[in-house]
Amino acid sequence: MSKKWTHADIPDQTGKVIIITGATSGLGKEASKVLAEKGATVIMAVRNTEKGEKVIQEITKEHPKAKLEVKKLDLGSLKSIESFAKEFLQQYDQLNILINNAGVMMCPYAKTEDGFEIQMGTNHLGHFALTRKLMAALIQTKDSRVVATSSIGHRMGDIDFDDINWEKRKYDTNKAYGDSKLANLYFTYEGARKFSSNPNAPKMVAAHPGVTATDLDRHSKLLQFFNKFMAQGVEKGTLPTLRAATDPTAKSGDYFGPGGLFEARGYPKKVDSNALSKDIEKAQKLWKVSEQMTGVSF
Numbered sequence: 230m231s232k233k234w235t236h237a238d239i240p241d242q243t244g245k246v247i248i249i250t251g252a253t254s255g256l257g258k259e260a261s262k263v264l265a266e267k268g269a270t271v272i273m274a275v276r277n278t279e280k281g282e283k284v285i286q287e288i289t290k291e292h293p294k295a296k297l298e299v300k301k302l303d304l305g306s307l308k309s310i311e312s313f314a315k316e317f318l319q320q321y322d323q324l325n326i327l328i329n330n331a332g333v334m335m336c337p338y339a340k341t342e343d344g345f346e347i348q349m350g351t352n353h354l355g356h357f358a359l360t361r362k363l364m365a366a367l368i369q370t371k372d373s374r375v376v377a378t379s380s381i382g383h384r385m386g387d388i389d390f391d392d393i394n395w396e397k398r399k400y401d402t403n404k405a406y407g408d409s410k411l412a413n414l415y416f417t418y419e420g421a422r423k424f425s426s427n428p429n430a431p432k433m434v435a436a437h438p439g440v441t442a443t444d445l446d447r448h449s450k451l452l453q454f455f456n457k458f459m460a461q462g463v464e465k466g467t468l469p470t471l472r473a474a475t476d477p478t479a480k481s482g483d484y485f486g487p488g489g490l491f492e493a494r495g496y497p498k499k500v501d502s503n504a505l506s507k508d509i510e511k512a513q514k515l516w517k518v519s520e521q522m523t524g525v526s527f
């Protein structure tokens with residue numbers, strides 16, 4: 230394999246079924262394009278289906294043979310997650326890769342339909358419930374995997390389990406984002422430990438894109454300014470996700486990110502996360518709390 234991991238390193242994906250959440254823009258859109266180009270059937274799980282259909286038109290113009298399908302999924306609604314999974318499982322009995330990519334960042338305080346703080350609710354709890362609902366298909370598919378999308382921002386996180394919905398403290402939207410991205414890593418690492426004795430369980434892998442130019446910074450003027458100089462293009466920024474999803478040598482519990490300075494940009498490599506993300510007790514606690522909050526049980 231070449232030193233710089235690129236699209237050329239992605240094995241042929243023909244015959245694979247891949248779900249990508251948040252496929253209407255940024256990393257999710259780019260991953261949909263590349264994986265469909267590599268032969269996979271890509272299910273774009275999106276809250277705005279019209280926007281999703283436009284993306285399909287764009288991709289198929291360039292790649293007429295690409296197999297893409299839009300399905301409605303709002304990660305801020307357990308009801309929507311349930312009906313997405315039901316519809317998918319009625320249509321497909323295989324799921325090779327679930328890419329939990331959708332996310333919101335640094336938005337004003339709000340709650341999801343089910344009363345969860347918006348960033349933890351969308352970025353972690355929604356994906357937690359979705360993964361559980363799709364577990365049957367993941368288990369019956371050989372060598373399946375689940376990819377979580379974390380961030381350098383996990384380093385700002387330290388989840389307060391007594392106030393996970395930020396009802397008792399003044400809202401700090403940066404920290405709430407960090408908490409949700411730390412939760413993405415707890416989910417990957419705890420899942421990897423939990424499933425290690427089941428040879429049919431999916432591999433749990435995580436990725437982060439460093440600093441990549443997308444619409445994610447819409448709530449922060451400061452970040453928009455900073456990203457003008459710092460951010461890498463979406464093609465390169467999506468490589469860690471693509472590597473986490475397809476590198477045959479990836480192991481459960483691996484985390485991929487850009488290999489450049491401060492992991493802000495560059496070609497993907499295996500990276501490390503902070504000490505708090507490896508706190509097993511906290512990861513177990515989050516898993517339990519997530520089950521209680523979403524009403525699913527692994």
Ligand SMILES: NC(=O)c1ccc[n+]([C@@H]2O[C@H](COP(=O)([O-])OP(=O)(O)OC[C@H]3O[C@@H](n4cnc5c(N)ncnc54)[C@H](OP(=O)(O)O)[C@@H]3O)[C@@H](O)[C@H]2O)c1
Nearest residue numbers: 251253254255256303304305331332380440441443444445
């Ligand atoms: N860009 C970066 O530098 C960076 C850095 C670290 C981590 N990340 C992570 O990368 C992931 C992708 O972000 P991006 O940079 O590609 O941002 P983006 O362009 O804003 O894309 C985010 C996607 O998530 C979708 N989404 C938001 N809320 C949703 C919900 N409730 N249900 C379903 N879909 C929802 C959006 O859908 P709509 O089109 O309907 O809004 C959009 O498709 C996120 O998890 C983010 O935290 C990005």
